[in-house]
Amino acid sequence: xxxxxxxxxxxxxxxxxxxxxxxxxxxxxxxxxxxxxxxxxxxxxxxxxxxxxxxxxxxxxxxxxxxxxxxxxxxxxxxxxxxxxxxxxxxxxxxxxxxxxxxxxxxxxxxxxxxxxxxxxxxxxxxxxxxxxxxxxxxxxxxxxxxxxxxxxxxxxxxxxxxxxxxxxxxxxxxxxxxxxxxxxxxxxxxxxxxxxxxxxxxxxxxxxxxxxxxxxxxxxxxxxxxxxxxxxxxxxxxxxxxxxxxxxxxxxxxxxxxxxxxxxxxxxxxxxxxxxxxxxxxxxxxxxxxxxxxxxxxxxxxxxxxxxx
Ligand code: NVA
Numbered sequence: 601x602x603x604x605x606x607x608x609x610x611x612x613x614x615x616x617x618x619x620x621x622x623x624x625x626x627x628x629x630x631x632x633x634x635x636x637x638x639x640x641x642x643x644x645x646x647x648x649x650x651x652x653x654x655x656x657x658x659x660x661x662x663x664x665x666x667x668x669x670x671x672x673x674x675x676x677x678x679x680x681x682x683x684x685x686x687x688x689x690x691x692x693x694x695x696x697x698x699x700x701x702x703x704x705x706x707x708x709x710x711x712x713x714x715x716x717x718x719x720x721x722x723x724x725x726x727x728x729x730x731x732x733x734x735x736x737x738x739x740x741x742x743x744x745x746x747x748x749x750x751x752x753x754x755x756x757x758x759x760x761x762x763x764x765x766x767x768x769x770x771x772x773x774x775x776x777x778x779x780x781x782x783x784x785x786x787x788x789x790x791x792x793x794x795x796x797x798x799x800x801x802x803x804x805x806x807x808x809x810x811x812x813x814x815x816x817x818x819x820x821x822x823x824x825x826x827x828x829x830x831x832x833x834x835x836x837x838x839x840x841x842x843x844x845x846x847x848x849x850x851x852x853x854x855x856x857x858x859x860x861x862x863x864x865x866x867x868x869x870x871x872x873x874x875x876x877x878x879x880x881x882x883x884x885x886x887x888x889x890x891x892x893x894x895x896x897x898x899x900x901x902x903x904x905x906x907x908x909x910x
Contacts, residue, residue, distance in 0.1 A: 603906040604712040605899050606705070606720045608729045608768035609793070611863035613801050615902070616736070616771050620746075623737050623891070626663075633897070635904045636666025640696040642900070646722070647673030647702040648829045652865065653722045653730075655897040656892035657699050666696065673700075679707060688714035697900055703830065718903035720896070725830065728760045731864045731888075732768035733787055733895035735822075738887045742860050743819055747773035747802060750818040752855070754779040754811045755845050755872050756838075757786045761864060764793040766805060773801035779814025780807070781841050811845050815855045822862040823847045823872045839871070847873040853884070883896045 604610060611619060626633060636642065642661045646654060649838055654670060661668035678687045684707060690696050692715040700708055701722040712719040723728055736746055741750055749772075755766050757780025766786060769776035776794070778786055785807055794805050797854045808814055815821050826842040847861065861873075869875040878885065 606721045607727045608764050619902050623895040626897045627894040630663045634665035634900050636664045639667040640826045641667040641669050643669050643695045644699045645671045645673050659673045660893045660897040684710040685714040692716035727764045730896050732764045734891035737891040737895050750775045751820045752777045752814040752818040753822045755823045758784045759828045763790050768801045769796035770794040773803045775804045777806040777814040779811040818855050821855050826872050
């Protein structure tokens, strides 16, 4: 059976550890693994804006000995010019893996169903699991472990990053807290799924309206844009709803004295995070950005090994 990475719990806790160990190995020696030697091609499709995703996948696939092929989703018109199953089967005849940034999760699920090659979620409206792998690599580098780490995410609790932190944190056995205003809490189904996983890994989940309760004593404070791609029309309502949830020096004072600050970028200074905190000594945002490449190389390699042994 072909394995895919569409959401954070597509990896078991053991597999997440294996992928993160491989990511660390790849960071230490970028050219040690060449699963795409040939070169075999990996299609990188984007229906939404991207800088980090495009860069890190293109550079990463090249380091794996492969041919990274960037495809503009608008030109390809997947699900518009032709059905997703038709595009999926055409892609699957040409490439070793498909990386896709798109909107609705159902689109990538359907792609995976028909592609016949591994499909990797490079951000959908619901999840951003590659960012979470990069972030867990970063947390491991700075905190020496994942299980038991206290992690607070403050801001839009109903977006793709919050969902992935909840699920991916539970897989890692972390204590995940979401501080978000009413109306922007995570979907109860996502919370229940994360709680069920956390019950098996020793992790825990807390959702609160209070940003100070969320960050109290934590090892990691994290945020994301208040206005995700596709939500631009809600700009005004969101800026008002999230004002009290800014990551600034005052909020950070409640976290552990050695807490690090994370943000997947792009960041909007003066909105979800202050310039001072983003540029300050606790910020590890550019480590996260770099680790995208290493973590994505690791998940691609893991999925390719699975596909070849299938
Ligand atoms: N929540 C953000 C993440 C950007 C990497 C968005 O979807 O726009």
